[in-house]
Amino acid sequence: MKKQGCEIEAIGINYKICTQKTEHPFKIFCKAPKLNIEENIQEADEEGKSQQTCTGARHVLKNVNCQAKPWEILAIVGPSGAGKSSVLEVFAGKVTPQSGSILVNQKPVDKAQFKKISGYVTQKDTLFPLLTVEETLMFSAKLRLNLAQEQLCSRVKSLIQELGLSHVAGTRIGDDRVRGISGGERRRVSIGVEVIHDPKVLILDEPTSGLDSTSALQIINMLKVMADSQGRTIILSIHQPGFRIVKLFNSILLLANGSVLHHGTADLLSVNLRNDSASSRNTTTKTSASNNAAKERR
Numbered sequence: 001m002k003k004q005g006c007e008i009e010a011i012g013i014n015y016k017i018c019t020q021k022t023e024h025p026f027k028i029f030c031k032a033p034k035l036n037i038e039e040n041i042q043e044a045d046e047e048g049k050s051q052q053t054c055t056g057a058r059h060v061l062k063n064v065n066c067q068a069k070p071w072e073i074l075a076i077v078g079p080s081g082a083g084k085s086s087v088l089e090v091f092a093g094k095v096t097p098q099s100g101s102i103l104v105n106q107k108p109v110d111k112a113q114f115k116k117i118s119g120y121v122t123q124k125d126t127l128f129p130l131l132t133v134e135e136t137l138m139f140s141a142k143l144r145l146n147l148a149q150e151q152l153c154s155r156v157k158s159l160i161q162e163l164g165l166s167h168v169a170g171t172r173i174g175d176d177r178v179r180g181i182s183g184g185e186r187r188r189v190s191i192g193v194e195v196i197h198d199p200k201v202l203i204l205d206e207p208t209s210g211l212d213s214t215s216a217l218q219i220i221n222m223l224k225v226m227a228d229s230q231g232r233t234i235i236l237s238i239h240q241p242g243f244r245i246v247k248l249f250n251s252i253l254l255l256a257n258g259s260v261l262h263h264g265t266a267d268l269l270s271v272n273l274r275n276d277s278a279s280s281r282n283t284t285t286k287t288s289a290s291n292n293a294a295k296e297r298r
């Protein structure tokens with residue numbers, strides 16, 4: 001029998017941000033200090049209020065509706081600045097939209113409760129460079145799970161296997177200065193940190209950014225297995241997915257300028273990508289054929 005998963009729905013999400021403030025945030029650049037302290041305090045209070053008032057607002061998300069289902073991957077696709085990260089932040093409860101709602105299994109969500117059943121992997125890996133892979137996951141396990149040491153160890157071991165990191169379990173993470181595991185492996189560790197508590201929902205901001213196409217495909221394959229075998233609801237954003245990656249998505253949300261262009265199966269995108277790659281193959285074949293003909297003429 002399939003275990004119960006989490007269906008998440010975003011309804012009519014509108015999210016605006018302030019783009020201009022009436023005053024410079026650093027008072028030091030505005031006025032010379034006054035000697036009268038009481039007058040200064042009163043003025044600072046008034047300025048505090050006025051700084052919160054916006055003179056310009058930017059509509060980041062415009063009436064966004066979408067749905068993510070358990071056992072499936074929903075990919076949010078669109079150009080830079082389209083609002084992909086903002087949608088994920090709304091889903092994860094990191095920002096509160098001015099209107100609209102998020103429902104989990106058809107019910108309004110309580111942010112604290114949702115945190116317990118979800119994991120949020122940010123675009124940038126924030127890991128301790130000097131810890132090993134195993135130590136990193138153990139640290140996260142101790143923070144998130146209330147289990148005995150033995151159980152923690154076995155959870156970490158099985159997760160390392162699931163993430164395909166057994167060969168680097170004892171290697172340190174590293175960073176720009178300290179050589180450590182590869183970028184793709186680091187991304188797997190970041191995912192591991194967020195799934196140690198076995199969340200029903202996993203939200204990932206650009207999990208393939210900065211990776212080569214093979215590592216990117218491996219990451220999406222691993223997420224697909226997580227959705228298929230554990231019934232997780234996976235929501236991720238992705239910049240320019242290739243044809244082989246798109247095939248692994250169950251549904252896509254295509255965003256442009258904060259508005260939804262398409263929400264549904266990934267077929268539409270995969271057909272376009274297949275046509276694109278076929279036409280670029282044709283162009284390459286034609287170009288090399290005409291180059292060969294030119295060589296022969298010469």
Ligand SMILES: Nc1ncnc2c1ncn2[C@@H]1O[C@H](COP(=O)(O)OP(=O)(O)OP(=O)(O)O)[C@@H](O)[C@H]1O
Nearest residue numbers: 017060078079080081082083084085086087237239
């Ligand atoms: N807190 C904020 N302050 C200023 N601008 C913001 C903020 N949040 C969102 N924006 C703006 O809203 C737009 C959408 O941002 P968002 O990060 O969601 O886009 P994105 O599609 O994830 O882009 P990218 O692929 O480049 O990460 C951008 O123009 C961004 O500058």
